[in-house]
Amino acid sequence: MGELKSTATEHLTFDAGQDKAFGRDLSKCRHDFADSGLFTDEKLAALIDQYPREYYMITTTTESGGALEWHNGDFNGASGAFVLKAVREGRLWLCLRRLDLVAPEYEALVNEAFDEIEAGNPKFSSSRRTSSLLISSPGARVLYHADIPMVALWHVRGRKRFWLYDADNKKHLPDEVLEGVVLRESEEEIGYDPAWDADAKIIDLNPGDAVSWTQNAPHRVDNLDGLNVSITTDYFTPAAQRKYGVYFTNGLFRRLLGAQPKSTATEGLGALAKCGAAFAMKKLGLNRIKERDMLQSFLLDPKRPGGTVQLDRQDWRPILQA
Ligand SMILES: [Fe+2]
Numbered sequence: 295m296g297e298l299k300s301t302a303t304e305h306l307t308f309d310a311g312q313d314k315a316f317g318r319d320l321s322k323c324r325h326d327f328a329d330s331g332l333f334t335d336e337k338l339a340a341l342i343d344q345y346p347r348e349y350y351m352i353t354t355t356t357e358s359g360g361a362l363e364w365h366n367g368d369f370n371g372a373s374g375a376f377v378l379k380a381v382r383e384g385r386l387w388l389c390l391r392r393l394d395l396v397a398p399e400y401e402a403l404v405n406e407a408f409d410e411i412e413a414g415n416p417k418f419s420s421s422r423r424t425s426s427l428l429i430s431s432p433g434a435r436v437l438y439h440a441d442i443p444m445v446a447l448w449h450v451r452g453r454k455r456f457w458l459y460d461a462d463n464k465k466h467l468p469d470e471v472l473e474g475v476v477l478r479e480s481e482e483e484i485g486y487d488p489a490w491d492a493d494a495k496i497i498d499l500n501p502g503d504a505v506s507w508t509q510n511a512p513h514r515v516d517n518l519d520g521l522n523v524s525i526t527t528d529y530f531t532p533a534a535q536r537k538y539g540v541y542f543t544n545g546l547f548r549r550l551l552g553a554q555p556k557s558t559a560t561e562g563l564g565a566l567a568k569c570g571a572a573f574a575m576k577k578l579g580l581n582r583i584k585e586r587d588m589l590q591s592f593l594l595d596p597k598r599p600g601g602t603v604q605l606d607r608q609d610w611r612p613i614l615q616a
Contacts, residue, residue, distance in 0.1 A: 301313050301414060303410035303411075303413070303414065304406070304410060305325055305326050305327075305403075305406055305407055305410060306323050306324065306325055306326075306407055306410055306411070306504075307323060307324040308321075308322075308323045309322070309323075313411065313414050313415055314415055314417075314418075316411050316415065316418060316446075316506055317411075317415075317418040317420065317444065317506065317529075317531050318418075318508070318531075318533075319507070319508055320458065320495065320505070320506075320507045320508065321505070321506050321507075322497070322503065322504065322505050323503075323504050324502050324503060324504070325407060325448055325502060325503075325504045326502070327403045327407075327448055327450050327502075327525065328450050328451070328501060328502065330399075330403055332399060332400055332403070333450045333451060333523055335375075335378060338374070338378055338427075338429065338523065339373070339374035339375040339377075339378050340374060341374065341390065341397055341400075341427070342369075342374030342377050342378065342388075342390070342429075343373060343374035344396075345390055345396060346396065347368075347613075347614055348614045348615050348616035349390065349391045349392045349395070349396055349615075349616065350369075350388065350389065350390050350391065351366060351388070351389045351391065351588075351613070351615070352366070352367045352368070352369065352377075352386060352387070352388045352389075352594070353365060353366050353367065353386070353387045353388075353389075354367065354384070354385055354386050354387065354592065354602060355385070355387075355434075355435065355437070364437070365591045365592055366588055366589060366590050366591060366592075366613055367386075367590060367591065367592040367593060367594065367602060368590050368592075368593050368594070368613075369593075369594055370593035370594045370595075370596060370603070371596070372594050372596060376594075376596070376599065377594065378429070378521070379599040379600075380594050380599045380600050380601075381429050381430065381431050381521065381600075382431065382432070382521045382599075382600070383431075383599045383600035384431055384599070384600025384601065384602070385431045385433055385434055385600070386430065386431050386434065386600070387428070387430045387431070387434050387436070388428070388429040388430065389426050389427070389428055390426060390427040390428075390429070391424075391426045391615075392424065392426070392616075393425045393426065393427060393525070394424065394425065397427070400425070400427060400525065401425055403448075403525070404423065404425045404448065404525060404527050405423075407448070407504075408420055408423065408527075408529075418531065419531065419532065420444075420529040420530065420531060421529070421530050421531075421535070422443070422528075422529065422530045423527055423528065423529045424527070424528045424529075425525050425526065425527040425528075426525070426526050427523070427524075427525055428522070428523070428524045428525070428526055429521065429522070429523050430452075430517055430521075430522045431517065431521070431522070431600075432452065432517055432518075432519050432520055432521065432522070433517060434517045434522070435514065435515065435516050435517065436514055436515040437486070437514055438457075438459075438484065438486035438512055438513070438514040439475075439484060439512065439513070439514070440461075440467060440471075440472060440475050440484060440510045440511070440512045440513075441475075441510070441528070442475060442476055442478075442510070442528075442538060443509070443528040443529060443530050443534060443538070444506065444509050444528070444529050444530060444531060444534050445506065445507065445526060445527065445528055445529075446504060446505070446506040446526070446527045446529065447499070447504060447505050447506070447524055447525075447526050447527075448504045448524060448525040448526075448527070449499040449500070449501065449502070449503045449504065449505075449522075449523075449524045450501055450502070450523045450524055450525070451501055451520060451521060451522060451523035451524075452501070452517060452518075452519060452520030452521050452522035452523065453498065453499065453500055453501075453517070453518040453519050453520060453522075454498070454499040454515055454516065454517050454518060454522055454524075455496060455497075455498055455499075455515070455516045455517075455518055456496070456497040456498070456499055456505060456513060456515050457491065457494045457495070457496060457513060457514045457515070457516070458494060458495040458496075458497060458507055458511055458512075458513045459490060459493065459494050459511060459512040459513060460493065460511065461507075461508040461509065461510050461511035461512070463493075466490055466512055467484070467510065467512050469541070469544070469555075469558060470545075470548065471484050471485065472510055472541055473541050473542075473544055473545025473548060473549075474545065475510070476538060476541040476542045476545055477542065477545045477546070477549075484512070486512075486514075498518070499524075509533075509534045509537055510537070540558055541558070543555075544558065588612065588613045588615060589610040589611065589612060589613065590605070590610060590611050590612075590613045591604065591605055591607075591610050592604050592605060593605070
């Protein structure tokens with residue numbers, strides 16, 4: 295057997311075999327996004343200054359009844375430099391969405407990386423890519439959750455510990471729970487038991503590391519140190535699109551018709567029919583029955599970088615998102 299070699303493109307370096315795993319399985323590589331100069335404090339502050347309200351989310355977690363809960367907030371008129379200081383000193387998670395619309399120079403880095411991966415692997419194709427810039431506090435955490443599409447995380451600054459759980463373990467992620475995620479009923483609220491950490495893969499991310507993993511595989515993230523800056527890219531492959539359609543349709547059948555769907559096969563005619571049904575039901579808006587509302591419950595405290603002003607529950611307002 296010939297020995298597998300590592301591969302390097304203009305912007306990416308893969309260890310042996312990792313380039314072919316991208317888009318299907320756990321895959322790691324190195325990237326050079328920081329060389330663009332776009333991730334300095336000055337550049338990030340300038341970007342935050344011009345970010346439209348409908349495309350950013352700033353969140354924090356608070357303890358409630360022994361569990362951590364996500365809360366959404368608002369910059370409260372603060373400058374980009376202040377927001378960056380608040381994230382560095384507080385426990386905050388800032389997500390700047392839709393880089394394609396608001397910050398195409400950042401989106402271009404992702405597009406070049408995907409072009410290089412697709413050029414090196416004719417079996418890989420991606421569609422519906424959307425990228426966000428994540429800026430988070432040294433001690434911030436992302437709770438156990440599953441994402442709907444495939445995801446690639448391009449880590450640029452700080453250090454993170456990424457915990458990845460088996461996508462096919464129905465105890466960690468029962469079908470009904472995954473359907474709820476796909477239907478956008480739940481995201482962060484899916485069940486988690488620390489005992490599952492024993493079976494998790496631990497991936498420490500240093501600046502310049504990128505990782506992508508199996509679709510819907512549950513994961514959580516602990517920031518280890520430093521201001522953490524990454525780009526996260528959602529994408530679909532043809533197989534990921536089929537799996538989405540199957541779970542979307544099974545979920546609606548279960549909820550609207552009380553059916554107990556058994557097949558989660560993503561190949562074959564049944565799966566194709568379900569994808570068609572998913573498309574039709576989405577158009578009819580049937581999945582909007584239980585979609586979550588995003589409410590604003592805190593403001594950044596202009597006097598204390600990293601501090602927050604909690605709003606009374608009657609003052610929580612829906613956050614404008616596009
Ligand atoms: Fe995620």
